[in-house]
Amino acid sequence: MKVLIAAGGTAGHINPALAIAGAIREHRPDAEIHFAGRKKGMEYGLVTKAGYRFHSIEVNGIQRRLTPKNVVRNVVALYHLALSVPRANAILDEVRPDLVIGAGGYVSGPILQAAAKKGILTAIHEQNAFPGVTNKILAKHVDIVFAAMPDAVERLAAPQKTVIVGNPVRAEIYAQDRVEARRSLGLAQGQIMLLSFGGSLGAQRVNEVVADLAQWELKERNFYHIHATGSIEKDDFAKLSAEKKIDHDPRFVIREYIDDMPRLLAAADLVISRAGALTLAEIAAMGRASILIPSPNVAENHQYHNAMQLQKLGAAVVVEEKNLTGQKLIEIVDGLTQNAADLMEMGIKAKALSQPDSLEKIWKTLEPHLEKVN
Incomplete structure (x- = not known):
């Protein structure tokens, strides 16, 4: 054949x-x-x-x-x-x-x-x-x-x-062990982990608001946060993170690209990302709460429609880029992370979309x- x-x-x-x-x-x-x-x-x-x-x-x-x-x-x-x-x-x-x-x-x-x-x-x-x-x-x-x-x-x-x-969805997603993934990252018991990224090339607006979020959380919360800048935006984010003095705290890890996504998704409590179909499928398969920022630069605005599938079920919060500010992202993260049970409930709803x-x-x-x- x-x-x-x-x-x-x-x-x-x-x-x-x-x-x-x-x-x-x-x-x-x-x-x-x-x-x-x-x-x-x-x-x-x-x-x-x-x-x-x-x-x-x-x-x-x-x-x-x-x-x-x-x-x-x-x-x-x-x-x-x-x-x-x-x-x-x-x-x-x-x-x-x-x-x-x-x-x-x-x-x-x-x-x-x-x-x-x-x-x-x-x-x-x-x-x-x-x-x-x-x-x-x-x-x-x-x-x-x-x-x-x-x-x-x-x-x-x-x-x-x-x-x-x-x-x-790749088999590695389903094979992950959350306890082992969190242990491998050195996370404390009950410590909330954020995972954020804007795609392999990066997304300028996502990077800007995540920098604001990191500046807030390093002062106000004890999150562990991994952020991928993307290859094109790497140097600009390095300058931005230095300006905001968020580049040397071990609780905020800056990467260019995520090459171990299954492990990080398993460990994370909340994902902040674009709304590409494959990303959403992996978020659903892992059962993770998410804040979705659809790219406005795609045909037929399809990322927005993808993201709304999760928001309709209460599995995600969708913020269009035109409405996105650092303060707005901080307020959403602050609200979602007040109660770990709320994040878990969103994750269960996301899992319902998994196939x-x-x-x-x-x-x-x-x-x-x-x-x-x-």
């Missing part, structure tokens, strides 16, 4: 795609799995590191805000778009897949459309509550639609072939279609 998976752009698309690939291989060890994506994108490194064959295709999004730089980007995007259809067909002819799965990103468009026209079994996985344009178009043409969240079903407009499966059997649901949906495939 041969499978081609198209995914790209962000870890929120690529990691679920890799999880799906792993599940297929677990059930069908004979499966030959290939990936398609941008060679200059994040997907190339993650996919090749995982040991899968990679086929490059260049597809870029059109920039809606017209600036001189974006005009140039749009010219390049249109050029790549013109080449994407013949390139997609070339990849399909080379791989000859029995199944093609799109896990998000612009690269999914031409690959899945070409596969559907050839009569190949096709499926897409939508990670967000508010689907992107590519998946809304593809939902009409593919055979199977996997949705992570109930709110996405109506927006994908293909309810008869849509299955709600959640977002696949630990997500990959099994995906496989059981695919399996009947693949029974006759050698």
